Structures are given as structure tokens and as C-alpha cells.
Amino acid sequence: MSVFRNSDIVSIRDLSKESIEQIMDLAERMIPYAKGEKKTKVLEGRILANLFFEPSTRTRLSFESAMVRLGGEVLDVSYPLMTSVAKGETLADTIRMVESYADVIVLRHPHEGAARLAAHFSSKPVINGGDGAGQHPTQTILDLFTIRREKGKIEGMNVVLVGDLKYGRTAHSLAEALALFGAHLWLVAPQNLQMPKETIKEVERLGQKPKLASKLEEVIAEADVLYVTRIQRERFPDPSEYLKVAGSYRIDKSILREAKKDLIIMHPLPRVDEIAPEVDNTPHARYFQQAFNGVPVRMAILLLLLGVDVDEGF
């Protein structure tokens, strides 16, 4: 436990494979609590501050749910309140104020590096709830957790990442984390939105040789996991180019005809039209399960950072 107690979770790169496994193992044990089937008050009297400088309802709610399920309380210091309160105040000052009200801080901020800065100024643990286009480590852990739970393991799985792999830093973190866990990667994106060389190099350093493709049809038959991300319209100067590309990555029943029976489809949500609603009722869809998994994973992280003896009472 000592590696976690009072530390911060800023970037997935800060965590070793062993610590990520420890979080996932504990998350597994948290599932009945996350569902409300079992009850605990282990974090009674502890306060989480949800410090959100930009809206992200999903992340905010799942941290709130995790804290409340463990018997703790939540201070909601959220947008738009935050933008008016903190007008002109530095993040460093806001953090030094908020840390005196809470035992752990979740920070969502539009600027990259904000969570590292907050961790620098806070004596209480800081969890990065997403900073700009930067890191979102708890999302990466819940993605890994979902694959491990649904497929039994991560090592050796053929994972296809499809969509905007260039700008989404969460896709970069996920690719690196998957490589760390020994998954095989297919990176499917339009050429101008393909994974940056720097990330591919890191994946290779971790012992994997990612394969690049521009068409989903080329790889769908091999996939164990299909991880879909959104391609944003504003990435394309020419709207007709966007339509061409976006359409070619839309997941529907026809493209799934070639897929393995036990392929699982994931998506960080919210989706727009990357996945047709008809896919929701197929045995492949796992994105709502994935969203739920955010709760037990965040419960595990809260317990570890707050130094609760997790060998007792669960």
C-alpha cells in the first residue's frame, strides 16, 4: 500500500505495471460495492473535492459515485462556479485553498500539465481527471480493466485502435499501456490522423510492433478488441473530406460480419455516430460496461491513495 498512500495519479507513465495490476485487482473486489450489492463505510469522514474547470459530467459523476459508495463525501467545486470563483486566481492558489477542505482532489482542467502543477502544490493526493488534450490516467486504467475482465487477460490480445489517433492523448496513453501489458496493436486511422511517431517509438520500446492500417476491413477479422474513438469534424479543413473519412470508420452490423464471435467493442463515450445503435444489442458491445467499470476502478484508486488497509473488511 505504501507506494500509493498520499501519492498522486497524474500520468499513466508514473505507474508501474505492478501498481496498475494492484489497482485492477482491488477494482475487481470493488464491483459488488460499486453495484450497491454490498455496503461499506470505510471512507466515512473523508472528503473528495471534485475540482472541475471544464465540464465533464461522466468523469465527475463516476468519481462522485465511487466516493459515496465508499461512505465518503464529495465537495463539488465545478464549472461554471469555478470559472467565476477563480477568475484571475492562479491554479496554484486555488489548489492551496481547496486542499484545506478535502482529503483528496480530482482535477479536470483545460490546460495540459495542470494536474502535475496541482500535485506540486498540494500535500493531499491529486488525481488527474483529464488535463486539456493531455493525460487521463484513470480512463486508461478502466480501459485496461475492461479488457482484462471481458477477455480474461490483456497479454496477446489483438487490440485495434480506430479513429483519431493523432490528437487524442488518451489514445496515446492507452497504446503505451496496452504495449506494457503485452497486447498486439493495430492502429487504424486516416493517414493524417495516424498515431504520432513518438508514441509508436514508445510502444516499440515496450516490445510491441504495432501495425498500421487505414481501412478497418483489413483488420476486423483478427481483432479481439475494437477500441473506437471519435474523429472530430474540426480536424478537417474540408467538410467533404471529413464525411468520407468518418463514414468509413462507422461501426455497424455489416462490418461486424467478418469479426470474431467474441470480439468486444469499446468506446470512451460519448459517441456521436461512430457506432450505429444497432450494434448496442449485439454481443460485441461493451461500452456501457466500460463506463460502469470507471466506478470500481476509481473506488480502488481512492482507497489506495487514502491509505486504507484494503486487506481488511472487504
Added chain:
Amino acid sequence: MSMKDFRVTPIRNGTVIDHIECGMALKVLRIIGVDGEKIHSTVSVLMHVPSKKAGWKDVVKVEDRELDPSEVDKIALISPRATINIIRDFNVAEKYKVRLPDVVRGIVRCGNPNCITNLSEPVEPEFVVECKDPPILRCIYCDRILENISEHII
């Protein structure tokens, strides 16, 4: 005075920055503050001179001036193989190679405009040196690799 003497006039006291990467001399001048009116001593710049080691190099000599460590670190960022010769009474009193530390703080700005360190927060930009030659710097805040290092020197 022969042409040779003219080119390499010895200095009595000061610093010779040798083996500067060819083309970087003017950037070195900016780093040591020779682009303003602050300087009151003679500065000689040699650009594109033959070097036994690297083909071509630049050399900068500043009289009556020794460099402070942050200036040396900045030079290491743009010219990792430069050498610093401190001259006292016409002799080389000290000679050393520039060497980047493992972490650089407060000497370069992050190139990511959306990085928190580019706002008015009370922190100095800080980078992990992932490679010293050629220098590769990663911002400890936003995690980005700094491109065009010489343009971001503070």
C-alpha cells in the same frame, strides 16, 4: 599583422566558447547577452571555421567575462559539444565541455501553448533531459517533447 593573427587574436582575460555547432554563434551571443547594450567588452565571433573534430564550427570569444552556470546550460541546449575555455592572463585557466544536467529548470519555455507553465502560474518551466546529444527535452508538466529548442530559450 598577418591574416592568421587577425583571426585568432588572443585575449588576456575572458572566455572562449569553442566547438559551437556551425551556425549557432549568433544564438550563443544572445544567450550570453551580447545582443543588447549591456556589454562593455570586446566580443569576437568566428563563424564557419574548419574544425578537426566536426568539419566546421563557430567560436565566440568574450573579454573580461566569465559565464554563469545557467548560460552554460543554455549553450549546451543548442550546441551540446561546445567547450568553454576560461582565459586568465593569456592562459587557459580552465577548460571544460558543456554538459546538460538531467533536469533543466527555468532556462527554456515549453513550446506547447496550452501548457499550464505558459500561464501566469508561480512555477518555473522544468524539463527532463531524455537525451543530451542531440538534446531531447520533455516538459514535466504537459509531457510534450520540446521542438525547436533554440527558439524557446528564456
